Amino acid sequence: MIDPKNNPTLRDDKRCSKAPREAGASNRKPAANVGPTAPESTPVDGPIAGQSRGAPWLRYFEERERSQRATSPSWIQLLRKAGIAHFAKLGFPTTAEEDWRFTDVTPLSLHPWQPGSDLCSVLGGVDPEVAARVPRFRDCCELVFIDGRFVSALSSNHESPLALSVCNLTRGLASLPGAQFSHFGRVARYGVNGLAALNTAMFEDGAFIVVPAHYVVKQPIHVIFLTTAEADQSAFHPRNFIWVKAGGEVKVIEHYVSVGQTLHFTNAVTEMTIEEGARLEYCKIQDESPLAYHVALTECHQARGSRFVSHSVSRGAKLGRHELIASLDGENAECTFNGLFLGGDRQLVDHHTLIEHHSPRCASHEDYHGILDGQAQGVFNGKILVRKEAQKTDAKQSNRNLLLSENATIHSKPQLEIFADDVRCTHGATVGSLDKEALFYLRSRGLDLEAARRLLIRAFASQILNRISLAPVREALDGFV
């Protein structure tokens, strides 16, 4: 039993008592029946802290279930139920788990979040000032989500063969029969990850991208999740679905960004399936408010001869974590993981990666650079698993870190588990500060110390950013450093 006084719950305030988007524009929906009720003593099984901290979410789920049962397809209802069941079992991760040793989500799990799905900040139209703040990259088409909601007016129309298959998830799932979604909800492993389970139960909207076989999507698709000042105290569960059918090709940018300094929680899951010979270049940009919590799982299944290139770039959030998983399921599949993480002040930035070699003759290349200043903490954990069947695997991993202050720390851990005997696997990690020789060299040419430092830091970052094939994205990210 939990004590209602001490146990945090989803906040049960009097939201939306004002009319939406009238004078003063309150942006909450009328309370209706989606908010959680007062925390009556709810039984929770198990003594583990991470589980009991999930109780408010369980209650909220039940109430939402009751209200939504009629509207969502039954297979999605089943998926959500499976998600909440796993969440009930797993709860929030704790630092007792090896994968979360340095990343303590206790404050996030204790915070009384309001469900982001209750926010209706864009229902009355998007504030032009906010609309102007949507980051756009040259030559891309956009799917824009503001405070969790898809905004069609700010999004692009897609080239004709894609009109039905590049849209927001809600529309995508509704427009085609459930049988087609053999991959949806089957890629991201929510059975071992409490937060992914929570997302599976609670997911709202996100990108829905299905690339037809042998179709090359010319314009990169820029998926933007922007939070406004209204997002303060809210939790969001974006869910993205990418399916590149055989021989297809697409470039997708998943971009999280905040306007203003809000305390919110983003819990994202992105599932990808790359069929035989198909290609996906994926760029995840995490640039959320410095007060925010951002936890994301990206998981990709790759068939024979497919190619997946990922660039994960993060600089935002108070606590930011990106878990990236590729499963190389067919021969000659190849994945490349590039990563750049920047941290300052007291930020915690965590990148966990897992590459599973299940088939022979697959290659994986991984290179993450970290730049940490202030009292920032970085975590890099790169696991490579090579199954017995995966002979002739070629796996390379490298993690290099630049510490700009004496108080910044990095926990870097390569993890190789190899069960095949004919493989080539290398890994390496370095930690260092700016090279004195290089600084002197630059200063001896007339650059002042600060300019020399900046140039070297940018150079370190550009070694990762230069691998992004999209020039406009590269240029924008160059300005991050």
Added chain:
Amino acid sequence: MSLLVLDRLSAGIPGKPILKGINLRVNAGEVHAIMGPNGSGKSTLAQVLAGRPEYEITGGTARYDGKDLLAMSPEERAREGVFLAFQYPVELPGVNGPYFLKAALNAIRKHRGLEPLDAMDFLGFIQEKMKVLELDASLLNRSVNEGFSGGEKKRNEIFQMAVLEPKLAILDETDSGLDIDALKVVAAGVNQLRSPDQAQLVITHYQRLLNYLVPDYVHVLFDGRLVKSGGPELALELEERGYDWITKPAAVSPELVTA
């Protein structure tokens, strides 16, 4: 007025004196060669003049163009016209060559009260300079010195010198690692930069370079001191006789040996 005046300049790393009282006067328009055996302090002198922070100045003074050189930061020296061509140019992975050079040139131009060059003007300007040094344009698209051959690195140093147009150029063993053809190209580049307003301090172990960069004065540095000075003929004599006749305590007086 002399461009550079060193008066009993002493320096080293903590606990290890390296330069033990250097006296030297260099006027505009002159080329001075500093020769000496390994470990005599040649590179230290070059780095100290350029302002490398790891060296500690333990005594003496250095005046450059009437100013206290030792009080200036490395970047101030560069902006005032001091240039060091490094013996071992540093590889800068990820640093774009033209970007870096434009930043350097514009920092120096700003200091001199000149307008910064825009990207177009800059490109035209450096293309001229590249021709002189027979530099391959593809080097510009690579990170500074990264993966350059020894010869390419040295040529790149002189290229930077040509772009930044220093008043005092210090060439630290620019000849090392160069084959004879590359040496001629580099020397020709350096000679083109000679002018009545400019001085060069050429540090070298071998006389070879001085066939192409003919010095007005030659100095021998040994154990942190300039122990002998002379004209270009001194270099030829060193080539023939080695350093022993100067550096061996028993042979400090060459007249006695030759007599």
